[in-house]
Amino acid sequence: MSEFEFVTSSGEKIPVVITVRTGARNITLRPRAGDVRRIDATRPFISANSTVMKFVEQKRRWLERFFANAPKKEHLKSGDMFDFLDMRVRVIYDENLRGNKFVLNDDGTWTLFVGGDAGMLENRVRMFIKTELLKQIKDLIRQTPRDFWPKKICLRDTTSRWGSRSTTGTMSFSWRLAFAPFDVMRYVVMHELAHVKHMDHSPEFWALVRGLYGFGVERARRWLNQNGAGLHKFL
Ligand SMILES: [Zn+2]
Structure with missing residues (x-):
């Protein structure tokens, strides 16, 4: 469980990993869809994590589309x-x-x-x-x-x-x-x-x-x- 999550409209919980970048001016978001799905976010020292999450919400449409087009691969094991x-x-x-x-x-x-x-x-x-x-x-x-x-x-x-x-x-x-x-x-x-x-x-x-x-x-x-x-x- 991650402290911050992005919940897609289909109910999938995707962790948002926030890193503080001293000297950064803007919040950046980078969605990742490999074996692990997450959103890497960076924020300037002066912004709050809540601002990052508001920004994530503003970008919902883009993020939803990104994760929908890169569905998680499920590995098949005996018994599945x-x-x-x-x-x-x-x-x-x-x-x-x-x-x-x-x-x-x-x-x-x-x-x-x-x-x-x-x-x-x-x-x-x-x-x-x-x-x-x-x-x-x-x-x-x-x-x-x-x-x-x-x-x-x-x-x-x-x-x-x-x-x-x-x-x-x-x-x-x-x-x-x-x-x-x-x-x-x-x-x-x-x-x-x-x-x-x-x-x-x-x-x-x-x-x-x-x-x-x-x-x-x-x-x-x-x-x-x-x-x-x-x-x-x-x-
Ligand atoms: Zn046709």
């Missing part, structure tokens, strides 16, 4: 759980296992047993997720008319876009959609497929998205707008 396309999955490291084992439990949750080198746990989980997600995306696309099918589908780790399509016919998706609800991932896929016919976001485009996706396009979009940044916090 994560959401994977509507499934609650617990990761268990099993040194005697060669590959992975994905098992449905009686309570409806899943267990992903991961073997191999313990230091490679996150890598293996990431590979498993990507392979599964790609399979599911391909299954979804196969259910649409053939003239929507891309030449190639690949997964990327982009922060700016959930899906995109190249002029050569390759469709790319962010692998982090795996942490979203299934229908949100499905929405992104249908959105990109609709771009095969309409390059813009015209009413005709949205009508096609609704035709491909069905009821609930707005809800999926809203979910992504509100929770999209959080999908980057894992691995």
Whole structure:
């Protein structure tokens, strides 16, 4: 616990570390988002800490945006759980296992047993997720008319876009959609497929998205707008 904190609108408490700089004229703020998230502040000798905190409050919008765009990475350890396309999955490291084992439990949750080198746990989980997600995306696309099918589908780790399509016919998706609800991932896929016919976001485009996706396009979009940044916090 730090003496001074910045509480984001989502309730995250970020410590504010205040240093006095003799000879400084202004208060400075430097938000940090690495393994440790904090705000480094410096103030002149004559200012008070309360003035610094008032200044932090004035800069709230900027700070909120900074931390939202740099979500904290959560390291995955054996025993941890994560959401994977509507499934609650617990990761268990099993040194005697060669590959992975994905098992449905009686309570409806899943267990992903991961073997191999313990230091490679996150890598293996990431590979498993990507392979599964790609399979599911391909299954979804196969259910649409053939003239929507891309030449190639690949997964990327982009922060700016959930899906995109190249002029050569390759469709790319962010692998982090795996942490979203299934229908949100499905929405992104249908959105990109609709771009095969309409390059813009015209009413005709949205009508096609609704035709491909069905009821609930707005809800999926809203979910992504509100929770999209959080999908980057894992691995
Ligand atoms: Zn679009």
